[in-house]
Amino acid sequence: MISARPCCAKRARKASCSVHLLHRDATRLEDIPSNHFDWYIATFLFCVMSDALQPLALAELARVLKPAGRFKLIEMRFSEQPRLRWRQKLFAPFVEAVYGARFDRRTLEHLEDQPQLRVTRTSFLKADTYLLIEGLKRGEAPDLPG
Ligand SMILES: C[S@@+](CC[C@H](N)C(=O)[O-])C[C@H]1O[C@@H](n2cnc3c(N)ncnc32)[C@H](O)[C@@H]1O
Numbered sequence: 001m002i003s004a005r006p007c008c009a010k011r012a013r014k015a016s017c018s019v020h021l022l023h024r025d026a027t028r029l030e031d032i033p034s035n036h037f038d039w040y041i042a043t044f045l046f047c048v049m050s051d052a053l054q055p056l057a058l059a060e061l062a063r064v065l066k067p068a069g070r071f072k073l074i075e076m077r078f079s080e081q082p083r084l085r086w087r088q089k090l091f092a093p094f095v096e097a098v099y100g101a102r103f104d105r106r107t108l109e110h111l112e113d114q115p116q117l118r119v120t121r122t123s124f125l126k127a128d129t130y131l132l133i134e135g136l137k138r139g140e141a142p143d144l145p146g
Helices: 008-014 054-064 082-099 107-112
Strands: 037-043 065-076 117-126 130-137
Touching: 037 054, 054 065, 054 107, 054 117, 107 117, 107 130
Parallel strands: 037 065
Antiparallel strands: 065 130, 117 130
8 A cells, every 4th residue: 555644554554454554655656666566546646636747656557567457546527417517616626725636637638648558447436526447557467476
């Protein structure tokens, strides 16, 4: 588990499996070897990242995932439903001020610019606002030893 937030240590301790918690900047995972993780999961991480930072974090995502490794990202978006969108617009300044998050990030477009990554599925978890993006790193899974 990688997080920039110290409070994640509490959650990690409560987990039912063993969790190795690293405090890292997702745009600079230099001490993590390439092709290291089977999975990369992030919730509401890219919606706090600017257009300048997203390509850096996605390039690191692509680097640290093993070939055929999978990723899941949950992001928030502006709804297409006028009433809901109106409410989101009303709260957008608060959401950005408190969480740094925005509804108009271009994560899917930035993903398309990463040649090593392929989006395999997108679906909504809540109305048309919480977007689950699933994908994988191109390449063959390494052979298991033995
Ligand atoms: C909107 S919060 C989401 C927190 C948590 N993932 C969740 O779903 O409740 C965004 C989180 O991204 C973290 N964050 C922002 N930029 C980051 C970066 N470059 N590297 C690692 N974490 C970052 C912030 O510290 C914050 O905890």
